[in-house]
């Protein structure tokens with residue numbers, strides 16, 4: 001068996017022991033005793049036949065492991081073990097340096113939090129660095145759809161990558177690296193560019209091993225143009241996953257505030273879909289401030305209109321609509337000072353900021369004003385929120 005391995009497991013806390021999966025599996029990979037229903041990692045070939053027949057969804061659990069959990073271990077479980085942090089050991093100093101370069105890129109992107117970020121206490125454990133430049137994984141493009149309208153001045157694409165039989169265990173808020181083909185001016189392969197995952201952990205389509213990205217075409221940009229030009233069926237070299245702090249709390253009561261511009265909406269889409277699938281509308285609440293030049297330039301403008309208000313409260317603001325005053329996310333935040341002031345002081349309120357680096361200043365100033373209104377020093381409040389895993393910034 002190749003390692004690390006993506007192991008198919010069953011959640012013993014949710015499973016109702018109806019054995020439909022066992023009767024469905026064409027390889028007899030599923031068996032049971034008086035306690036649990038379990039999957040034999042030696043036999044399961046990820047055919048997915050058992051996923052749609054399970055009435056509880058307990059069959060759709062996956063962990064990336066270096067050594068597969070044995071049947072004996074699975075029989076003894078009362079609950080599923082958490083995903084352990086797994087990092088690939090490539091044993092190559094040059095490649096270790098590249099992993100460090102990726103880590104530095106992420107640390108730079110998180111600088112706006114004012115210090116070293118921490119993951120929310122209830123967040124699932126992420127897998128990181130499973131694939132790198134020396135050992136990338138091949139994904140197949142399942143679809144590439146333009147999100148911004150044809151006449152819009154920005155081109156943003158929604159790309160779906162299918163990892164087929166290969167494990168790609170991503171959590172919402174993580175990024176993956178894409179390696180553009182060819183070499184740079186020095187004849188070295190292009191370094192991977194990071195892109196936030198915009199689909200939830202169980203796939204763009206629930207139960208499928210696929211991941212979506214939200215990529216903006218940059219003029220003269222090597223990787224963004226490569227990605228935006230990909231066609232269905234093309235293969236792509238991928239590294240990652242990366243990022244261990246910009247993660248969603250698993251606590252359904254957690255309140256989430258998302259502030260984003262442009263492709264910064266990618267992780268926010270993943271968060272929203274995760275909440276919708278895992279907890280539904282009965283949750284602590286999600287609010288989004290989303291800025292773009294105009295509705296035509298706002299990725300996911302159409303689909304967002306279909307998201308119910310009791311799942312996600314949306315404030316879409318535009319800075320370049322003819323005949324309308326310019327409005328930025330911070331302007332709208334300042335219209336809600338009392339609510340945001342209360343939110344910042346709630347130990348269960350989590351803030352996520354993502355988008356172009358330029359947005360940090362205005363959003364920071366708005367928070368400063370809001371904090372002043374509740375007689376709190378913003379820097380102290382931000383630092384304590386960050387320590388509690390409640391304040392997250394990813395800008396690039």
Ligand SMILES: Cc1cc2nc3c(=O)[nH]c(=O)nc-3n(C[C@H](O)[C@H](O)[C@H](O)COP(=O)(O)OP(=O)(O)OC[C@H]3O[C@@H](n4cnc5c(N)ncnc54)[C@H](O)[C@@H]3O)c2cc1C
Pocket residue numbers: 105106109175193194195196197214215216217218219220221222223224225263264266394395396
């Ligand atoms: C944590 C993180 C998450 C990210 N998530 C996303 C995401 O979800 N979606 C997204 O779209 N991006 C995201 N990015 C940005 C992404 O990683 C790339 O930086 C971006 O796509 C540009 O890469 P590129 O290879 O196209 O541009 P590069 O080739 O690296 O060029 C960089 C810049 O230089 C300019 N340039 C290059 N050559 C020339 C030239 N000859 N003349 C003039 N200008 C030139 C380009 O315009 C470009 O803006 C993220 C970055 C980080 C760090």
Ligand code: SF4
Pocket residue numbers: 008024025026027028029030039043044045046047048049050051
């Ligand atoms: S994925 Fe396929 S092989 Fe694996 S347990 Fe389910 S039905 Fe059996």
Ligand code: SF4
Pocket residue numbers: 010014015016017018019020021022037053054055056057058059
């Ligand atoms: S089909 Fe689902 S609920 Fe039924 S035994 Fe299998 S895992 Fe459990």
